Amino acid sequence: MAEPWQTAEIPGPKKALVITKPKIVSAMIRRAKRPILIVGHEAAEIDLDGESLIDYLIRLSNLAGMPIVATAHTVRYFIDRGFRPDAWMPILDIANRLRDPNWSGLDGNGQYDLAIFVGIQYYMEWVVLSGLKHFSPKLKTISLDRFYQPHASWSFPNLNMKDWIACLKVIEEDLKERGG
Amino acid sequence: MTKKEFLVKIGELKTDIGILKNLELSVGKIIEETWEEKPGPTPFPSITDLREWDFKLLRRYRPFYMPFCDVCCLCTFGKCDLTGDKRGACGLNMAAQQSRIVLLACCIGAATHIAHARHLVEHLIEKFGRDHPIDVGGVNVEVEAPVTRLVCGIRPRKLGDLEDVLDYLEGQVTHLLSATHTGQEGSNLDFESKVLHAGMIDQVGMEIADIAQISAYNFPKADPNAPLVDIGLGVVDASKPVIMVIGHNVPPAVEIVDYLQENGLHDMVEVTGLCCTAIDITRYDPKAKIVGPISWQLRYIRSGIPDVIVVDEQCIRADSLIEAQKIKAPLIAASPKNCLGLPDRTNDPADEIVADLVSGKAPGALILDPEKVGEVAVKTAIQVAPKRRKFKAVPDVKDVIEGAKRCRRCSQCRRACPNDLDIPKAIEDAAKGRLERLAELYDECIGCARCESACPEDLPIHSFIVKAAEKKIKEETYKIRAGRGAIQDVEIREVGGPIVFGEIPGVIAFVGCANYPKGGREIAEMTMEFASRRYIVLTSGCAAMSAAMYKNEEGKTPYEIFHGAFDAGGIVNVGSCVSNPHIAGAAIKIASIFARKNLRANYEEIADYILNRIGAVGVAWGAMSQKAAAIASGFWRLGVPVVVGPHGAKYRRMLLGRKDREEDWYVYDARTGEKVYVGPAPEHLFYAAETKEEAMVMIAKLCMRPSDTTKGRAIKLTHYIDLSRRLLGVMPDDIHLFIRTKADIPITMRDEILKILEEKGWKERKIPDPTLLPRLIRRREE
Numbered sequence: 013m014a015e016p017w018q019t020a021e022i023p024g025p026k027k028a029l030v031i032t033k034p035k036i037v038s039a040m041i042r043r044a045k046r047p048i049l050i051v052g053h054e055a056a057e058i059d060l061d062g063e064s065l066i067d068y069l070i071r072l073s074n075l076a077g078m079p080i081v082a083t084a085h086t087v088r089y090f091i092d093r094g095f096r097p098d099a100w101m102p103i104l105d106i107a108n109r110l111r112d113p114n115w116s117g118l119d120g121n122g123q124y125d126l127a128i129f130v131g132i133q134y135y136m137e138w139v140v141l142s143g144l145k146h147f148s149p150k151l152k153t154i155s156l157d158r159f160y161q162p163h164a165s166w167s168f169p170n171l172n173m174k175d176w177i178a179c180l181k182v183i184e185e186d187l188k189e190r191g192g
Numbered sequence: 193m194t195k196k197e198f199l200v201k202i203g204e205l206k207t208d209i210g211i212l213k214n215l216e217l218s219v220g221k222i223i224e225e226t227w228e229e230k231p232g233p234t235p236f237p238s239i240t241d242l243r244e245w246d247f248k249l250l251r252r253y254r255p256f257y258m259p260f261c262d263v264c265c266l267c268t269f270g271k272c273d274l275t276g277d278k279r280g281a282c283g284l285n286m287a288a289q290q291s292r293i294v295l296l297a298c299c300i301g302a303a304t305h306i307a308h309a310r311h312l313v314e315h316l317i318e319k320f321g322r323d324h325p326i327d328v329g330g331v332n333v334e335v336e337a338p339v340t341r342l343v344c345g346i347r348p349r350k351l352g353d354l355e356d357v358l359d360y361l362e363g364q365v366t367h368l369l370s371a372t373h374t375g376q377e378g379s380n381l382d383f384e385s386k387v388l389h390a391g392m393i394d395q396v397g398m399e400i401a402d403i404a405q406i407s408a409y410n411f412p413k414a415d416p417n418a419p420l421v422d423i424g425l426g427v428v429d430a431s432k433p434v435i436m437v438i439g440h441n442v443p444p445a446v447e448i449v450d451y452l453q454e455n456g457l458h459d460m461v462e463v464t465g466l467c468c469t470a471i472d473i474t475r476y477d478p479k480a481k482i483v484g485p486i487s488w489q490l491r492y493i494r495s496g497i498p499d500v501i502v503v504d505e506q507c508i509r510a511d512s513l514i515e516a517q518k519i520k521a522p523l524i525a526a527s528p529k530n531c532l533g534l535p536d537r538t539n540d541p542a543d544e545i546v547a548d549l550v551s552g553k554a555p556g557a558l559i560l561d562p563e564k565v566g567e568v569a570v571k572t573a574i575q576v577a578p579k580r581r582k583f584k585a586v587p588d589v590k591d592v593i594e595g596a597k598r599c600r601r602c603s604q605c606r607r608a609c610p611n612d613l614d615i616p617k618a619i620e621d622a623a624k625g626r627l628e629r630l631a632e633l634y635d636e637c638i639g640c641a642r643c644e645s646a647c648p649e650d651l652p653i654h655s656f657i658v659k660a661a662e663k664k665i666k667e668e669t670y671k672i673r674a675g676r677g678a679i680q681d682v683e684i685r686e687v688g689g690p691i692v693f694g695e696i697p698g699v700i701a702f703v704g705c706a707n708y709p710k711g712g713r714e715i716a717e718m719t720m721e722f723a724s725r726r727y728i729v730l731t732s733g734c735a736a737m738s739a740a741m742y743k744n745e746e747g748k749t750p751y752e753i754f755h756g757a758f759d760a761g762g763i764v765n766v767g768s769c770v771s772n773p774h775i776a777g778a779a780i781k782i783a784s785i786f787a788r789k790n791l792r793a794n795y796e797e798i799a800d801y802i803l804n805r806i807g808a809v810g811v812a813w814g815a816m817s818q819k820a821a822a823i824a825s826g827f828w829r830l831g832v833p834v835v836v837g838p839h840g841a842k843y844r845r846m847l848l849g850r851k852d853r854e855e856d857w858y859v860y861d862a863r864t865g866e867k868v869y870v871g872p873a874p875e876h877l878f879y880a881a882e883t884k885e886e887a888m889v890m891i892a893k894l895c896m897r898p899s900d901t902t903k904g905r906a907i908k909l910t911h912y913i914d915l916s917r918r919l920l921g922v923m924p925d926d927i928h929l930f931i932r933t934k935a936d937i938p939i940t941m942r943d944e945i946l947k948i949l950e951e952k953g954w955k956e957r958k959i960p961d962p963t964l965l966p967r968l969i970r971r972r973e974e
Contacts, residue, residue: 019607019646024262026275053883085885088921100922102890103882104841108256108848115852133709134612136838136882143258146286149276 014169017159021138026145028160028167034179036166037128037154038186044126044152046117047078050106051097055131056089060177065131068180070095075187079118081106083132103132107140111148123150129164130156138163156180227347232794235345236360239367239389245796246385246829248964249803252856253828253847253877255384257290260844264289267374282374291383292372294821294845298390299369301822304506305770306361306397307529308441311505313354313400315443315562316408322352328406329414332680335784338777338791339399343392345793351408354400361400364393391825392795398823399773406677409446411475414678416757416764421474423482423740424668428464430497433577435569436521437465438489438512439504440769442472444526447566448502449477461573466492467507468733468768474674475767482672484741485706485734486816487639491658491665493519496584500549500573502565505529506769507705507817513556518585522549522572523556526565534558542567550575585655589627592656596622598649605653608646610839611636611709615643615653627660634661636711638814672740673751675732675767679778681785683758687728688786692805694904696760697911698722698895701730701775702739704812704820707839712738714884715813719763720750721888725911726760727895730775734814736765772823776830779806796965803831804859804962807895807908809874810834811887815843824878833874833894835887840880847877851929859898861960865969868960870898871929885919893924898962902935910938928952932959 014030016022031037041047051069058065066089073080079098082090087100099106099118109115115123127144129137137155141163144153155161158176160169168179234241263271264280272280279285284292316324326348328336335341337348340357348354368390371377377386405411412418428434437445445465452458463480465473466489470482483492486507492498493515501516505527509515513532516523525532537545537557542564548554549572559565587595596619605615613636618629634657643653658665690696700722702715715738723729731739740749754763758778766774783801784791791798802808810827812820815836821843824834828847836843850856851872858867873896881887892912900908909930916924928949931937933956937945963969 017607018610018612019604022261024275025273026262083886084882085920088919091921100920100925102879102886104256104846104848104879108254108846108850109852111256112850132882133838135610136841136880139258139260139841139844142260143256146259146262146274146276147257 014160014167016162017134017170018138021135021162023142023162027162028155028164030160031166031168034182035186037156038183038190040126040152040154040166041076041078041187042190046122046124047076047126047128048081048124049073049078049128049130050081050083050103051086051130052103052132052137053084053086054133056086058131060180064089066090066093068184069130072184072187075184081118086131103136103140107143110144110151113150125150126152126154128154128156134159137161227792229790229792231345231792232790232797234795235793237343237795239364239371239386242389242795242829243385245799246388247381249388249828249877250381250384250847253849255287255291255380256846256848257287258841258844258846259286259290260842269374284378287380288378288383290844291380291387292377294843295368295383295387295390296372297818297843298387298394298822298825299365299372300818301820302390302394302397303365304819305394305401305822306358306365308505308770309397309401309404310358310362311441311527312443313351313358313404316404317351320351320408322350324351324408326350326353326403326407327413328403328678329680332682333414333678334681335781335791336678337399337403338780338784339395339773341791342780342793342795342798343396348403351404354404357396357400361393361397364389387825388829391822391827392829394822395773395776395826398770399777401770402677402767402773405442405472409476411472412674412676414680415676416755418674418676418756419478420671420751421478421480421482421674422669423484423672423737424670425483425488425492425495425665426667426669427481428483428497429462430582432460432462433499433573434462434464434497435500435502435573436483436492436498437463437469437473437502437504438467438508439527440468440506441504441527442469442476443562444502444504444565445469445473446476447562448569449473449480451566451570455570457570461570464498468770469504471675471733471736471768478674482737484668485712485737487706490515490639490641490654493521494585494655494658496582496586499577499580500524500569502526502569503530503532506819515585517555520552520580520583522576524565524569525556525558526560526562528560531558532556536560538564542571546571546575550579586659587652587655589659592622592627592659593625595651595656598651599623600648602648604646604648605643608642610638610640610642610707613637619653619656622656622660630657630660631664633657634664635713638707668741670740670743670749671752672737672749673756673765675736675765675771676756677767677771678774679758679781681781684778684781684785687759688782690760691782691807692786692899694807694897694900694908697725697727697908698807698809698892699728699730699778700891700895701732701808701810702735702813703732703772703775703810703823704735704814705816706734706738706814707816707837708738708814709838710884712741715739716742716750718811718813718884718888720753722891723750723754723761723763728758728760729763731763731765732767732771732775733769735812739763769819769823775810776827776832779808779830779832782806797968799829799831800963800965800968803964805897805899807897807900808832809891809894811891812840813837813887815840828877833877833879835891835894836880837887838880838882846879848879849875849877851875851926859960859962859964860966860969861958862963862968862970863961864971866960868958868962870960870962871932873897873930889916889919896930898960902933905930905932905936906938909936913938913941923948928954932957
């Protein structure tokens, strides 16, 4: 049983399923018809054993053929690496579009069925995921952060840095081996 | 004023049926009409009178709900699980429940300001008389109460006139609150309309409070050169007896100053304060000192500097009495809304109360008479100071290190911290004798002390942080311009044109509380950036204080660097929380004075004007309270967008536009009746930004309005593009939505932008005389 990272953030009856095996994430990405990756500014502040989380996410996006939406000022960290995200907009703007069944998506091909969130302040991501849980019934959400996000469909439990990095590596390796 | 009480008193009356003695007959109020302006359609509007206007806003800016919790627990049917499309036992769904919670928050906020105004007006009438004139700026301010005139359709002339307005406001709050009862309102959009109504009456309540205190206490009257006063923990002269006032309702603090002056003690005692009482006492006495915003409460008390703590109402820590006892400082509660369990000593002789407080027989006293508070606070401070010798609750360095060694590394402190500060790491360092990391936390700590409550070892972690940052705290010596109050009519005449035409790129108001994601410094940085770009920057409340707490290389603070006039490049502190209506009032006065729109009870038309023409944006970067929610909703109904910091997402509902939905951005051209696409201007009505950088780009964008001239739009686009490039590292991806004709294109970027427009398939379009109100169309097309 996972606990919210911020102790008081108790969600209610419907809580995220815990990602006990990281291959759950890669399997969900593979199974999704229209996955999307949403990256907040904290991703640029996180160091994964000598590389930025941003670098990892670029690889993940390429492996899975998954568009990236950079929120806040995160776009600049992608551009600095020569990678242009598919879009950049405030976290609330992308969330507001994801709850609209008639949204045509970034590419005009329709709404997404899986949204992966990473790098947004815990408490802000918490309420955004709550909005999607309640008002976007067909969308599955995954939190890729290392703290349990109870309003997501799937989330890691609270992990230490070492275990989290190991999980991220498994996801990447699995996508490499079995395709995105 | 338009109403007068009609009262007949008869000492003795002989009639055919007998003799009547001491007959008193009241027939309510009769209208006394002296205001020539024609009344508009909505004087003293009911909770549904402006519903159609609200729905126009809500069709464009749709609510996006982010529930805190899946359940409703407001009645004994519940708890009810409202997850997804479920409904509770009463039939309510999640969208309606969330909007209901927002309405509750705004009712709390509005009631707080209105009750504050009621207490203040009652006290001032008692002291200065019902006929004391309303004067907020002498000959420079003819429109003395723009919000009240707009909403109520009356023109208050005397303190007594304000009571009628308060009667109306109290009635409205009661109606609104009743709508949240189980089995009342069932539509989320109607709840939202009521939220906007709560915000509107909140603005009136605040205006009543501030114009009353400005008039009676002779606060700065629309003075751009209001005095610079001291702010910061380092400005307090701890060698003197120190009185600390906290809260919002200033009469007890005023009486403290008056008592000191009347008894020749003014230079012997320090009067210091936190939060809005501090702002307002410096409007009365520029020698008083502001310690800082709400977050400074614990650190200031625990420093041991205050000898007496006086609390009035709002934003006061509920454990202030407990904290006061830790430093052996007596506490005086001065408001019926915040009695803190203390015995009511209002009718006891002052010297008896002083004796009990000084001896420690009583830790505090409830005194509901501001004059008595003044006397007791001063006498107690003078007598208790030598006994206390600034006894403090902050540990020595040795105690910090020893305490840190007891840390269990459970991380409960970090998990309780609203900003997820890495306290465990700092404590780990401290256990090794290194306090630098603890000192760094000070800059981003909001002073809530949840870390201490969570600690299984009961370590006073907040005090550890304060001790580690001792040097920084001593260097907190800044200047803030005292709250000036209203904006002069002549200032409005001078800048009304440049604002409406877009040549002054925007009016940005930094308001609200201090629940900042990364410390108050971000407020100072944002205010200076926009003032440097020649926006008009306004400040109030805790945000006004945070804006002051910065020094440039020459040691000057923002209020010393920038002027205080309502003009391009100013940083204008209007005052405390209840001064916010001067900001809304400036927008209203632009419509009234510059555009010559009828103001009186003409809410919808003025709001339509502001939404379409006045590039004003509110920023509540650290918004925390229900009052802040109400203040924001008052701006929304007027058509002014509000940006909050990331913690503001916890208000659980945003009002978001969709720039990708072209059909949402049509207005009427009032000249022809034609429907014209104007682009997403402004794009959102209420929105939480993830970071300061994102907020700054969005603020510049939200200043654009459909009526901007081509020159004005080019200026606004220049700032938007420049900020986006500098802070996000990219050219905005939506400039084609804001360029109406090629003349809108900033000249220095012409070639680059023309290329983008070509790629986007952009077509030139007309600039209308924009309105959302069909009744304002002057001539319909055949």
